[in-house]
Each structure stands twice: as structure tokens, then as C-alpha cells.
Amino acid sequence: MTVIAVVGTGRVGLGFAEAAVAAGHRVVLANSRGPETLAEAVDSLGGSAEADTVEGAAARADLVLLAVPLHSYGSLPASALEGRIVMDAGNYYTDWSGHIQLPIAGDDEAAKKAVAELIESIGFDAVDAGALREGWRFQRGTPAYVVPLGTAELVDALQRARRYRDMAIDDLTTERTHRLPGSGAQRPD
Numbered sequence: 001m002t003v004i005a006v007v008g009t010g011r012v013g014l015g016f017a018e019a020a021v022a023a024g025h026r027v028v029l030a031n032s033r034g035p036e037t038l039a040e041a042v043d044s045l046g047g048s049a050e051a052d053t054v055e056g057a058a059a060r061a062d063l064v065l066l067a068v069p070l071h072s073y074g075s076l077p078a079s080a081l082e083g084r085i086v087m088d089a090g091n092y093y094t095d096w097s098g099h100i101q102l103p104i105a106g107d108d109e110a111a112k113k114a115v116a117e118l119i120e121s122i123g124f125d126a127v128d129a130g131a132l133r134e135g136w137r138f139q140r141g142t143p144a145y146v147v148p149l150g151t152a153e154l155v156d157a158l159q160r161a162r163r164y165r166d167m168a169i170d171d172l173t174t175e176r177t178h179r180l181p182g183s184g185a186q187r188p189d
């Protein structure tokens with residue numbers, strides 16, 4: 001049995017903790033808000049889980065899993081992790097780690113500024129996609145729609161967007177060129 005400190009108990013941390021407990025390991029959960037906020041998570045994992053501070057969890061674990069957003073790394077207690085075996089689940093998703101960009105379009109600069117401030121106040125970054133007539137660039141089905149992207153990727157996705165009418169023409173062409181004459185069979189890609 002291995003004791004694993006799970007630092008960060010979101011989707012990755014808790015998912016990992018469930019698998020670890022199911023495999024017979026013990027987990028010590030930690031987040032930034034303190035062990036008292038983890039009672040429910042501990043209960044859900046049964047008797048093989050406890051909660052502690054990050055320092056406390058790391059001190060008594062054989063292995064440490066870091067499953068925190070990339071922007072939180074700077075606030076982790078580095079000395080508590082020194083000399084420990086640390087598994088880092090973090091992904092660097094270009095520059096959106098920590099902040100997801102949301103496009104906005106509008107004709108009124110003051111209105112856009114107010115909306116951008118609101119977006120930023122709830123934890124996102126606003127990316128100006130231009131005038132209102134450019135709003136179609138992040139409508140449903142475009143590369144920017146719903147996907148979390150960094151600023152550069154979002155700007156690129158907005159530029160690559162195609163109008164529904166152009167998508168429909170391409171889809172029809174693909175449909176035609178992929179159908180073998182005289183049969184219902186599809187041509188292999």
C-alpha cells in the first residue's frame with residue numbers, strides 16, 4: 001500500500017484518488033482552502049482517505065500528485081515538496097492555463113469595455129473579436145465555439161471561421177466526391 005498526497009481535488013485529483021483507493025492505496029487530500037473543506041470528498045472515498053494541509057499531506061506521503069491549475073503552482077509550498085517524488089498532472093495549455101478566453105464582438109467600444117470587465121471579473125479573459133458584424137466568427141460550429149483556447153489560438157480560430165453557407169457547400173462537395181457512381185457505397189478516405 002502506498003500513501004499518496006493528492007494536492008488539488010478537482011476532476012483530475014479526485015478521479016485519481018478514487019482509482020488509487022480502489023487499488024488499495026491510501027490518499028491524503030489537500031487543496032488551498034484547508035482540510036475542513038474536504039470532508040465530503042473524504043467521506044466519498046471511504047476509509048482510505050483523509051485530508052490535510054498541502055504541507056501535512058506531502059510530509060506523510062510516499063508519492064505526491066499535483067493536480068492543480070497551472071496558475072496555482074507559484075503558491076504551492078515548494079519546500080514541502082523538496083526531495084519528494086512528485087507526479088505532476090498539470091498540462092500547459094498555452095496561455096489559457098488559469099484563464100479561458102472568451103470572444104466578444106460589438107460596435108460600441110464603451111459597451112465592449114463594460115462587458116470585458118464583467119467577463120474578467122468572473123474569471124475569464126475577453127478577446128475582442130471586432131465589430132458586431134464579426135460575431136458570426138464564434139457562432140456554433142466554428143473553431144472558436146466552446147473550445148477553451150489561448151489568445152493566439154482564439155485569434156487564429158476566429159480567422160479560420162467559415163460562414164454556414166460555405167460549410168454547407170464544402171459538405172455537399174465532400175458528400176458527392178465520396179459517393180461511388182452507381183452505388184450507395186462510400187469512397188474510402
Ligand SMILES: NC(=O)c1ccc[n+]([C@@H]2O[C@H](COP(=O)([O-])OP(=O)(O)OC[C@H]3O[C@@H](n4cnc5c(N)ncnc54)[C@H](OP(=O)(O)O)[C@@H]3O)[C@@H](O)[C@H]2O)c1
Pocket residue numbers: 007008009010011012013030031032033054066067068069070072073075076089090091092
Ligand atoms: N494529465 C492529464 O491527462 C490531465 C487531464 C486534465 C487536466 N490536467 C491538468 O490537471 C490539473 C488539474 O485539472 P482539474 O481539471 O482537476 O482542475 P480543477 O477541477 O479545477 O481542480 C483544481 C484543484 O486544485 C485545487 N487548488 C487550486 N490551487 C491550489 C493550491 N494553491 N494549492 C492546493 N490546491 C489548489 C483546487 O481546489 P481549491 O481551489 O479549493 O484549492 C481544486 O481542487 C490542471 O493543471 C490540468 O491542466 C491534466
